[in-house]
Amino acid sequence: MLDSNTTDFSNPSTFILLGIPGLEAAHVWISIPFCAMYTITLLGNFTILFIVKTEPRLHEPMYYFLCMLAVTDLVISTSTVPKMLSIFWFNSMEIDFSLCLTQLYFIHCFIVMESGIVVAMALDRYVAICDPLRHSTILTKPVVAKIGLAVVLRGSILALPFPFLSRRWPYCRTNIISHTYCEHIAVVKLACADIRISSYYGLLVAFLVIGLDVFFITVSYIQILRAIFSLPTKDARLKTFGTCGSHLCVILAFYIPGLFSFLTHRFGHNVPPHFHILMANMYILLPSMLNPIIYGVRTKQIRDSLLWYITHME
Template sequence: MQETLFCLGVVHLLPYSMSDSNTTAFKNPSTFILLGIPGLETAHIWISIPFCTMYIIAILGNFTILFIVKTEPSLHEPMYYFLCMLAITDLVLTTSTLPKTLSIFWFNSREIDFSACFTQMYFIHCFIEMESGIFVAMALDRYVAICNPLRHSAILTNPVVAKISLVVMLRGCVVILPLVLLARQWPYCRTNIIPQPYCAHMAVVNLACADTRVSSYYGLSVLFCVKGLDMIFIAVSYTQILRAIFSLPTKDTRLKTFGTCSSHLFVILAFYIPNLFISLIYRVGQNVPGYFHILIANVYHSMPPALNPIIYGVRTKEIRGRLLQLFTHEGG
């Protein structure tokens, strides 16, 4: 998605960019200029309100999930370990983008250091890949719990969960590293203006004065080979899960069993459906303004980290019960 989406706003900036490049000769500038959401500059203050709200909810919600799982021994199970990984990933992902985005909206603080831009790029894409991998791990946990419940604790032992977690983290770090190293080695001598509020991969690479097809091809290969395979694995897992559920004897049993994986299903949909929606808009919405693409893409990065703890808090009985217990105790 990142490989082609954010380049649309460049069209609106050509006069400014060209004049800047005519008057300034530089190679690998010391700073980049983040424009926020071009075309909606006058509305930046109003746009900041929902983004700030989502950030606050993401911070409070995910820290609450971490606190509840840590303090409740009955939640020390593979499903909740993976949920903690998801919470940490969401915290890093939102903190990588939203503070800088809000500083642009509120204080017009548009500059970002050259190296800091690529560091931000690495964290954004690395933790998006990690999140996708965590969903695969959660799908595996639900598959074993429903299709082979008697051996769940024997299969997903703590050492196995630790190894799966390590693989998920290393995969994200290793796969994204060449993406950023390739982007960093290009010469940047046209303009240092990035038409969005953070340093996404192709938005930066498109500023390079070189043939950057290698970066584009590698980014697409990561998209299809990593996220695509993750989606296939999740789909296969849930196909087997649904077959197992429908083979249960009573409707109540089927509903109760499905309820144990409904939260995971909701967060997967919140993660992947906006991605598909954005890709569809890009391909068929040729008359859609560039700022709309950028705005929707920012919502895509900001909304799941805020929604995930709410979904698990509302739909997971154990977490919901622990939350009510905490509030009741405090109220008493």
């Protein structure tokens, strides 16, 4: 392990990820649910991709967006969990400086992408419920592809300053990161320089991107609820609202842990560090695991296709 008291390096070759400080003795036990969640994430999201690809009935905007969500979840979890488990199992704490910044970039890039995909799914539900007769003409395959490209470009561009600014700072205090992965603020806090630009940019992305996305989702669902409550019968209202249930669950699973993690990191100075790190890990793992489960359980077309494949494999 590198010497944590080194005071004369401006570009460290490696960082040291401590895992969850204060809970080192429980690392092996903590790894069990984390590994289980990652396994479910891989199985669930690859299953969603397989079913949508092989079932022509599911070649619709809603399921294209669901595939984008699955790919995003796979990248977010795979960019963090294997290294996390290597810390817990093998005490493999070193991570190359460039690899650390790459991990940092992928995390922020794909979290912004996932937020954009959730907005696109809200748009799909809005058109499907508020203007169903024009749904197929508004959300055509080229339009869906353009939305997907816009989501990718937005995430890629907005996340680019995170590693770029992090690389500029001199690191002369320590190379030890009290975290399980290279989280942006955890990295730049090690710099012996004024890091307000990095901090302010992180806040700007959080409030501008996530704030705007939540605003657009809220506006969409206000219009959706107005359309639902204008339906003549209770059964029709329940059936129509049921088509939005999966997406609402995904919204809650994505934004609530993220908001809690963000607020505790920025303002929860009395929150124990190990609790914050556990919540940051849940923010990475929980939505990625829950999304395919939510859609698999609540979406009849996916559920029926999965049961068909299971019964024909026996």
